Amino acid sequence: AQSVTQPDIHITVSEGASLELRCNYSYGATPYLFWYVQSPGQGLQLLLKYFSGDTLVQGIKGFEAEFKRSQSSFNLRKPSVHWSDAAEYFCAVGPYNQGGKLIFGQGTELSVKP
């Protein structure tokens, strides 16, 4: 069965430091991959997506993610974190043969220290 694992439930980084949030998926073929961000009390907003092509994808708010087929990973990165990046981040996989459904990881909560 397809699944998504975000190994880190909570991460704290200092403002200005770099960030990497991990995401591993289990799926037999190349999936469609997404990262969403959820600010407190808000819905989910799409940060970036990977469908095919270049394995390094750029998103909004200075985020990027790299698809590594050999590691079944799609880690999210940002070179310099801002206090406004504090939020919960969800990785999701969209199996191509399941009509648009997404499978979400459990989320990683990011705290930013001043």
Next chain:
Amino acid sequence: DAEITQSPRHKITETGRQVTLACHQTWNHNNMFWYRQDLGHGLRLIHYSYGVHDTNKGEVSDGYSVSRSNTEDLPLTLESAASSQTSVYFCASSAGGRVNEQFFGPGTRLTVL
């Protein structure tokens, strides 16, 4: 601008009552989804629809129902609310086709006493 809205944003109800949560999208998307979000579980799919008069069960559908009478709306009904259904509920929509990004509503916080 196109959007997806949910109402109410907050709801308190009693055990055993029927509750309906509204979801309305102006994207003209064929696909609509209902999720619940609970601590430690991420988002879990309740029901989804690929078009008018189409509905499907997700992984946590027991105690919930949906109906799709037009493209814009997918109301979620809790037939007899239970305390275990206290949660935050999100509606989402996406264009038809194999896989597309989903656009999310702001959520409804439901408390069942």
